[in-house]
Amino acid sequence: MLELQNLHVYYGAIHALRNVCLKINEGEIVTLIGANGAGKTTVLRTISGIEKAKSGKILYNGQELNSRSASDIVKLGISHVPEGRRVFSAMSISENLEMGAFTRSDKSQIKKDLDNIFSLFPVLLERKNQLAGTLSGGEQQMLAIGRALLSRPKLLLLDEPSMGLAPLIVKDIFSIIRDINKEGTTILLVEQNANMALQCANRAYIIKNGRIDIEGNAQALLNDEQVKNAYLGG
Amino acid sequence: MDQFIQQMVNGISLGSIYALIALGYTMVYGIINLINFAHGDIYMVGAYVGFALTTFLHFSFFPALFISMLVCSILGIIIEKVAYKPIRNSTRIAALITAISVSLFLEYGMMYFVKAETRTFPALLPNKQINLFHTNIVLDIRNLYIIFVTISLMAILQYIIYKTKVGKSMRAVSLDRDAAQLMGIDINKTISYTFAMGSALAGAAGVLVGTYYNSINPLMGVAPGLKAFVAAVIGGIGIIPGAVFGGFFLGITETLVSAFGGSLYKDAVSFTILIFVLLVKPNGLLGKNIKEKV
Ligand SMILES: Nc1ncnc2c1ncn2[C@@H]1O[C@H](COP(=O)(O)OP(=O)(O)O)[C@@H](O)[C@H]1O
Ligand SMILES: [Mg+2]
Numbered sequence: 001m002l003e004l005q006n007l008h009v010y011y012g013a014i015h016a017l018r019n020v021c022l023k024i025n026e027g028e029i030v031t032l033i034g035a036n037g038a039g040k041t042t043v044l045r046t047i048s049g050i051e052k053a054k055s056g057k058i059l060y061n062g063q064e065l066n067s068r069s070a071s072d073i074v075k076l077g078i079s080h081v082p083e084g085r086r087v088f089s090a091m092s093i094s095e096n097l098e099m100g101a102f103t104r105s106d107k108s109q110i111k112k113d114l115d116n117i118f119s120l121f122p123v124l125l126e127r128k129n130q131l132a133g134t135l136s137g138g139e140q141q142m143l144a145i146g147r148a149l150l151s152r153p154k155l156l157l158l159d160e161p162s163m164g165l166a167p168l169i170v171k172d173i174f175s176i177i178r179d180i181n182k183e184g185t186t187i188l189l190v191e192q193n194a195n196m197a198l199q200c201a202n203r204a205y206i207i208k209n210g211r212i213d214i215e216g217n218a219q220a221l222l223n224d225e226q227v228k229n230a231y232l233g234g
Numbered sequence: 235m236d237q238f239i240q241q242m243v244n245g246i247s248l249g250s251i252y253a254l255i256a257l258g259y260t261m262v263y264g265i266i267n268l269i270n271f272a273h274g275d276i277y278m279v280g281a282y283v284g285f286a287l288t289t290f291l292h293f294s295f296f297p298a299l300f301i302s303m304l305v306c307s308i309l310g311i312i313i314e315k316v317a318y319k320p321i322r323n324s325t326r327i328a329a330l331i332t333a334i335s336v337s338l339f340l341e342y343g344m345m346y347f348v349k350a351e352t353r354t355f356p357a358l359l360p361n362k363q364i365n366l367f368h369t370n371i372v373l374d375i376r377n378l379y380i381i382f383v384t385i386s387l388m389a390i391l392q393y394i395i396y397k398t399k400v401g402k403s404m405r406a407v408s409l410d411r412d413a414a415q416l417m418g419i420d421i422n423k424t425i426s427y428t429f430a431m432g433s434a435l436a437g438a439a440g441v442l443v444g445t446y447y448n449s450i451n452p453l454m455g456v457a458p459g460l461k462a463f464v465a466a467v468i469g470g471i472g473i474i475p476g477a478v479f480g481g482f483f484l485g486i487t488e489t490l491v492s493a494f495g496g497s498l499y500k501d502a503v504s505f506t507i508l509i510f511v512l513l514v515k516p517n518g519l520l521g522k523n524i525k526e527k528v
Contacts, residue, residue, distance in 0.1 A: 049415075050415055050416070069420070070415040070418070071418040071419065075418060079416075080416045086410050086416075087413075088405070088413065088414075090405075091406070095402060098402065099402065099406050099417045102399070102417045102418050151417070151418060
């Protein structure tokens, strides 16, 4: 479904991604893990068209995405939940969700999808007229995911959805991610919580200093001595 | 008391002009963090378009107002595309220098075409004084027109910003540009809409001032532009209600200071208030620090 071929990305003089190759098949949960500053967020931002690759290719169902605008990429079915959630804090929860459906014009279908989001996250329905900035971290994460789903993505990019959340809520978020995948959405999950991510994913890539260091079956990596020592806290 | 009410109406009318111009400053700042120093000159262009339409083509007030707003919104879009878009990711000082250059270009470009002399704007509105409810309060009809047009435009703006897709995308971009992009919002289009709306309001202010004072010149945008900028900062730059509040606040203050004997000091009072506000509430009177939640 998505293929990154020999991707190089720079921030000025900083060479953030070096020769990154990565593949996601339809229906999978693929996780990209690695230390802080390794380049995980940059991978997602480049797929979404916010950063531009210096060289290499991004292929989505055979189509090259490199020169597409961020808004075209959303229309093609890729939706991105950014690191730190980035809800529109001074807008209400319903307005945030409305923004998620920005590229769509099928009003009655949007209404149905909105009802689905509210049944997935009842807490959002209760507070739909409240400003998003007043929600707790976990609720903001749910809002950010709901907002991303409203563009009807075929591929959902999630950047550290567990960041800063209490363990119980992290469990909820991961179970929601699995549910979304079961409904047919392919997922690329970026995480620092490598343990949880590997348990949830089918396949995994480990990125180190902007390069893909290790790739493989998630279950296998979970039991790999080298990975255990380096990323799973021994 | 009668005197006070009359002066309040004058103040609200002057404040309307400041508020209309301040809105454009604040909307543009909210979306691209740029102080558009050419904004006062767009107001001047609006006045000249109104002048040309009414003097040479004999348009009446409302059609002239509408076409002026349209011309200014197109001018605003062009200025952004030609001058500001190429330097969007440059330093703030580069942006500032560009904005000042655009301002000088509009002022002296206009002077080249229409000469530097002051022109007489036709009296479009009935210059009539009315007694309010048979009291001694005398009101100038033109003030009421200014206030009426301003309030209507603000109501329309409010509607656009809070109820339409374009307005919501403007708010989203000003809150978080990257997140807005991830929603599929086209940033370039949204910035164009913002310049169009802000410039249209300045154009309206230009026509209103032309009909009120009956005289216009190519440098007429400098002083009100600066005052409106002060108003936007007092209210909290980037915050739309702040611009409205700051505009009316400054207009009323200046009028009352002049009316009660201090006309020489009115500018000094304005800038003293600005300094005071910046010392006490650097984000403006309606500004607040939005804390991020984790
Ligand atoms: N906007 C930026 N400007 C300059 N350097 C950046 C920027 N964003 C990220 N970087 C650098 O790129 C590298 C990768 O960052 P990032 O993709 O955010 O890593 P991760 O998400 O894995 O923590 C880091 O060295 C970081 O300092
Ligand atoms: Mg990151």
